[in-house]
Amino acid sequence: MTDHPLSQVSFQHPGLPELHSDCLSCFGLCCAALPFAASSDFAIDKQAGQPCPNLRGDFRCGIHTELRTRGFRGCTVYDCFGAGQKVSQQTYGGHDWRQAPETAGQMFEAFLVMRQLHELLWYLHEAIDFYAVDSLHSSMKSLLEQTTELTSLPPDELVKLNVPLHRAEINGLLLQASELTRTATLKQLKPAPGRQKNYGRGADLIGAKLRQADLRCTSLRGAYLIAADLSGADLRYCDLIGADLRDTNLCSADLRHALFLTQAQLQAAKGDHTTRLPERLSYPEHWAAALH
Known part of the structure; x- marks a missing residue:
């Protein structure tokens, strides 16, 4: 390699729509599944599984354009990495938790698992294009395939996943990718x-x-x-x-x-x-x- 790394390397946007939030295709899962406490980020307390009072009947946020001014800054910094629409439209086939309230608890739990898997996919897709990580490509591709397959599990299997164990394996690989890239770049x-x-x-x-x-x-x-x-x-x-x-x-x-x-x-x-x-x-x- 002869060119300066800071001018040569460009980490392109993964460009994968399935890893980008599409709130219009989601059943407001982050607005119902997640808990939050009254603080500088949230104006009120809300328990996990309790729909936010700002969540409308069509699963849209009633104060979306005013979240920061109304005390809900925390909502503006949350990203599900596309897990919401995945669970809503694929895992549960478009059947929402209001029409089938008996599925609500499991759907919210599945969403929390899916969000972790999608975040890991995001990092893997980025890391595989890092500078100086050719030696890790095979392992990263394998984990990409494994993680993608896990996102297609039926809900009863999805909620039983040992995500911390899977995350630990991926994190080790991401750390190696980071160290290789930073070390190689630093030398130049x-x-x-x-x-x-x-x-x-x-x-x-x-x-x-x-x-x-x-x-x-x-x-x-x-x-x-x-x-x-x-x-x-x-x-x-x-x-x-x-x-x-x-x-x-x-x-x-x-x-x-x-x-x-x-x-x-x-x-x-x-x-x-x-x-x-x-x-x-x-x-x-x-x-x-x-x-x-």
Whole structure:
């Protein structure tokens, strides 16, 4: 390889409609299955299995365009990765839980399992195109096929899946893909980053001052970056899987080629038109609104 990795490699959007939320084809499963507590993210308490009072009879949200102003910011940062329509239209064949209330409990449980499987598929589809992971392609393809098959199980089998065990196997592979990509890229960076701090998984960086920090090729897996200042930071090839970016300042940050960054993470963060994103992701609407 002779070209500079930062100009050569582009992680394309997976482009798989089955892994993108289609609320119009879903029976409002996230609005009913998930619990939430009154907080800065939610205006009220709601138990798991209890439909949100804003859920209309047609399974649409009655305050969809006002979620943030009405105290339901948490809804705007949730992504089911297409699990909602999968369970609604395929697992249960288009029969909703209101018409068949006896299926509600199982359907909600199946949705929670499917959401985990779809998230894993999203990461696998991204990782298989990473730079310098040819040695892992066979294993990743095998796990892609296995996980895809699991999403087609009937509901009674789906809810019995040992998802943590399956996730652990995939996570090990994703970690290898991340390390291979970051190590290979780091060797070719010019100028090379200065001495980098080693952040362990789940690092407590709440409110951290990381303005203009050079975080290229580092790992922030599972880091708590709530309200941290990452304005102007260089996060290219930084592993952000599971990082909590709630209210993180990403203005002018460079997130091109960031590993495992999701749209939901961006929705939770703060940024503006100067933030540089991977091609597969888009600027959240509330970023633009904050400029006015």
